[in-house]
Amino acid sequence: MGDLLEVHGLTKRFRGLKAVSEVGFAVPQGAIVALIGPNGAGKTTTFNLIAGVFPPDEGEVRLAGRPITGLRPNRICAAGIGRTFQIVRPFAGLTVEQNVVIGALARESRVDAARAQAHAVLERLGLADQAGRMAGSLTLPDRKRLEVARALATRPTLLLLDEVLAGLRPTEVDRMVEVLRDLNRRDGLTILLIEHVMRAVMALSDRVVVLDHGERIAEGTPAEVVADPRVIASYLGSEAF
Amino acid sequence: MNARAAVLLALFAGALAVAPLVADRYVLSVLTTVLWFAYLGQAWNVMMGFAGLLSLGHALYVGLGAYVSAALFVHFGIGPWLGLWAAMLAAGAAGAFIGVLGFRFGVRGVHFALLTIAFSEVARISFDHMAWFGGSGGLFIPVAADGGDPLNLRGSPTLFYYVILVLALGALALARLLLHSRLGYRWLAIREDPEAAEAVGVDLFTARIAAVVVSAALTALGGVFQAFYFSSLFPEQVFSMGRSIEIILPAIIGGIGTVFGPVLGAVILTPLGEVLAWALEVSGLDLPGLKQLFYGVALVVIVVYRPDGVWPWLARRLGLGAGDR
Numbered sequence: 001m002g003d004l005l006e007v008h009g010l011t012k013r014f015r016g017l018k019a020v021s022e023v024g025f026a027v028p029q030g031a032i033v034a035l036i037g038p039n040g041a042g043k044t045t046t047f048n049l050i051a052g053v054f055p056p057d058e059g060e061v062r063l064a065g066r067p068i069t070g071l072r073p074n075r076i077c078a079a080g081i082g083r084t085f086q087i088v089r090p091f092a093g094l095t096v097e098q099n100v101v102i103g104a105l106a107r108e109s110r111v112d113a114a115r116a117q118a119h120a121v122l123e124r125l126g127l128a129d130q131a132g133r134m135a136g137s138l139t140l141p142d143r144k145r146l147e148v149a150r151a152l153a154t155r156p157t158l159l160l161l162d163e164v165l166a167g168l169r170p171t172e173v174d175r176m177v178e179v180l181r182d183l184n185r186r187d188g189l190t191i192l193l194i195e196h197v198m199r200a201v202m203a204l205s206d207r208v209v210v211l212d213h214g215e216r217i218a219e220g221t222p223a224e225v226v227a228d229p230r231v232i233a234s235y236l237g238s239e240a241f
Numbered sequence: 242m243n244a245r246a247a248v249l250l251a252l253f254a255g256a257l258a259v260a261p262l263v264a265d266r267y268v269l270s271v272l273t274t275v276l277w278f279a280y281l282g283q284a285w286n287v288m289m290g291f292a293g294l295l296s297l298g299h300a301l302y303v304g305l306g307a308y309v310s311a312a313l314f315v316h317f318g319i320g321p322w323l324g325l326w327a328a329m330l331a332a333g334a335a336g337a338f339i340g341v342l343g344f345r346f347g348v349r350g351v352h353f354a355l356l357t358i359a360f361s362e363v364a365r366i367s368f369d370h371m372a373w374f375g376g377s378g379g380l381f382i383p384v385a386a387d388g389g390d391p392l393n394l395r396g397s398p399t400l401f402y403y404v405i406l407v408l409a410l411g412a413l414a415l416a417r418l419l420l421h422s423r424l425g426y427r428w429l430a431i432r433e434d435p436e437a438a439e440a441v442g443v444d445l446f447t448a449r450i451a452a453v454v455v456s457a458a459l460t461a462l463g464g465v466f467q468a469f470y471f472s473s474l475f476p477e478q479v480f481s482m483g484r485s486i487e488i489i490l491p492a493i494i495g496g497i498g499t500v501f502g503p504v505l506g507a508v509i510l511t512p513l514g515e516v517l518a519w520a521l522e523v524s525g526l527d528l529p530g531l532k533q534l535f536y537g538v539a540l541v542v543i544v545v546y547r548p549d550g551v552w553p554w555l556a557r558r559l560g561l562g563a564g565d566r
Contacts, residue, residue, distance in 0.1 A: 151440075
């Protein structure tokens with residue numbers, strides 16, 4: 001199958017400093033691709049460029065062949081990209097259900113129908129019993145799940161996940177990995193994820209893109225990437241996994 | 242809303258509906274003021290409570306509504322039932338203008354609030370000098386000599402009481418309806434976190450403009466009521482900063498973002514002011530400014546002990562479930 005997301009020559013400078021420099025990669029339709037690299041490598045900046053938080057200085061982003069470079073985040077969402085935030089930002093003063101209903105309303109104009117969809121998504125993420133709780137009162141694992149649920153409710157074709165496994169206990173990681181794999185296999189959802197939990201990266205991803213100092217230094221299957229000397233030098237060697 | 246809340250609301254509305262049968266003229270005027278502030282608080286709450294946009298210049302929309310409808314009546318004999326549409330249009334347009342100016346140029350939070358104050362002040366000074374609107378000397382609506390003409394909103398205090406009762410209940414129903422609509426959900430999302438809202442497809446600009454326009458137009462309707470109830474308009478009073486503050490107090494005291502908060506806030510605040518005035522008078526302590534001082538202390542006590550407003554707390558005590566429904 002073809003590439004759902006194509007990123008070409010993406011560059012972003014912050015006060016002259018290159019946060020992302022000519023980064024290019026592709027996410028094939030139906031694949032799970034991981035974006036890894038040490039802290040400050042430009043992973044989240046790359047995400048924000050794709051999601052429209054700020055426009056790139058150079059480069060292009062295409063979704064299913066259509067250029068989406070520099071569109072506002074709400075238009076990117078409408079185009080079919082759902083995202084989570086590295087530092088979770090649920091609508092804290094609203095209930096879990098309201099949070100997900102707002103996501104569902106991205107593509108559904110009737111509130112009743114959006115609520116039904118929201119409940120299906122909550123069921124899927126194992127949050128159904130928390131529907132009436134205030135989002136701000138949830139535990140971190142549940143907030144991460146809510147973040148995924150809200151993004152999923154917008155019915156994306158591509159899901160961007162920014163460290164949804166970080167801070168979770170191993171059993172919770174396994175649970176989330178199961179959910180993501182299920183979404184990918186059963187629903188054909190394409191996923192691009194930033195992740196530090198290498199065990200999950202190895203288990204989940206079809207391909208891995210490695211960033212360092214804002215540049216793409218390697219790309220390949222998980223097995224190829226972990227054997228790459230440059231990757232080991234810059235990243236894996238410095239962190240136990 | 243659970244069954245208990247529905248029964249309580251019906252009892253409350255029923256009591257207000259029969260109030261003119263038992264209330265004397267004074268009590269009726271206090272109740273009219275309560276309902277007027279409940280209505281305005283509800284309208285203001287659409288912006289702040291729902292969409293998280295702080296307006297400290299809502300007197301602008303009250304004033305535009307009041308002046309447009311009054312001037313149309315005085316100069317052309319156009320009655321308030323027609324004039325209210327022009328009033329809402331004028332205020333809605335003013336709101337849209339301020340909104341576009343603020344949101345296009347990234348004026349946020351307290352700075353946006355300052356912008357709303359600025360426009361309200363500009364209106365106050367401008368209306369002082371516009372002869373067509375009566376200038377600083379005031380605009381007066383003739384009081385019907387024969388006792389009433391309901392079609393032109395000329396009549397007894399009882400007529401006005403029922404008009405504002407219908408408006409207040411209507412605003413309550415509309416606020417609830419909006420809160421459970423697609424637009425309402427988007428407003429809540431923006432209030433909670435604009436960046437996250439945008440990521441789930443919310444167009445911040447149009448949703449925010451919608452909030453300002455709806456709030457301004459509703460507020461203008463309260464202005465139309467004011468013009469015909471008091472029959473006299475002075476820019477110094479109508480557009481005063483103090484009026485803008487009075488409008489926001491019921492929602493803050495009652496509970497920002499809740500549908501019943503502004504109503505409860507007005508029910509607490511207006512009688513509180515009246516009781517204080519009475520208490521100071523009978524106790525012979527009627528020094529200038531003393532009432533305001535006690536009023537201020539009372540507000541501080543409420544805000545300190547019920548920072549989320551009285552309604553969410555009361556709703557829990559009454560077993561009504563979530564206070565925002």
